[in-house]
Amino acid sequence: MIHARGLTRVFKVKKQAVHAVRGIDLDVEAGRLVALLGPNGAGKSTTLRMLTTLLPPTSGTATVAGHDVARDPAGVRARIGYVGQRTSAGENFRVRDELVTQGRCYGLGTRQAAARADELLGLLDLEPLAARLPGTLSGGQRRRLDIALGLIHRPDLLFLDEPSTGLDPKSRADIWQHILRLREAYGTTLVLTTHYLEEADNMAERVVIIDNGRIIADGTAEQLKNDLAGDHITITTSAEEEARRAAGIGGGDAEGTTVRLRVPNAAAALPDYLRALDGSGIKVTTAETARPTLDDVFLALTGRSITDDDIPA
Known part of the structure; x- marks a missing residue:
């Protein structure tokens, strides 16, 4: 699902080069749940943004869902979902209408988009909130809506950038329950970033630890703990x-x-x-x-x- 080699990203800050990512090699098989773990500033989100075509790599190559991120970004975007750190929904339309509009933007017919919206509302326990405006939802409810927006077109691969950051412990547990339920229902490949140790330890099948823009460890949580x-x-x-x-x-x-x-x-x-x-x-x-x-x-x-x-x- 992901094949990346030598990915780097250099930013210019006040004429100084900042090396955010320093040569990432990453392979992710279909159907896996992979957590990119590391401290703030390690390069996790920058790596995700390159893989989702939101940032062009400074150097290196990456193929995501069978499409090259540099040569065919539209092909990548059509086959992935992305839930960023900021909320995705607007403030002027009701929850269900947001989902239907998102589906239409991905080329779904009106009936197909409506049916898909209703399916996700049920799966993510958003049905009672369908007529609410996103601005009236709690933090956990808005994150569930963000996830629904990322899944409206049935992507093979879903990227989640810090999906539970800023939520209280109960809301974090609730989000994870829904993420795991979605994976069971659809078999979607999930790649997420987190700096919460217990999330990566308990939920991910594979943990990739990033520090200073480089991968410094890769394996199951148990393998890493036993070996290192x-x-x-x-x-x-x-x-x-x-x-x-x-x-x-x-x-x-x-x-x-x-x-x-x-x-x-x-x-x-x-x-x-x-x-x-x-x-x-x-x-x-x-x-x-x-x-x-x-x-x-x-x-x-x-x-x-x-x-x-x-x-x-």
């Missing part, structure tokens, strides 16, 4: 000297009376580690294990958290 972060064991001791000795035995790091170790399988490694500490006369006061997060993966790759506030946008 590993499980963690954390123990505390009664004295700092014992913590330093315990760190030496396990190959971990001591901070005060706390020792942290990275291991392949914490549940299996913890009993042996505790026995080794007991045999060395080290008294352990607490012990716990933890599975890694995608933030641990990003930390292992870059030395910083994906949620750091000082990353330039």
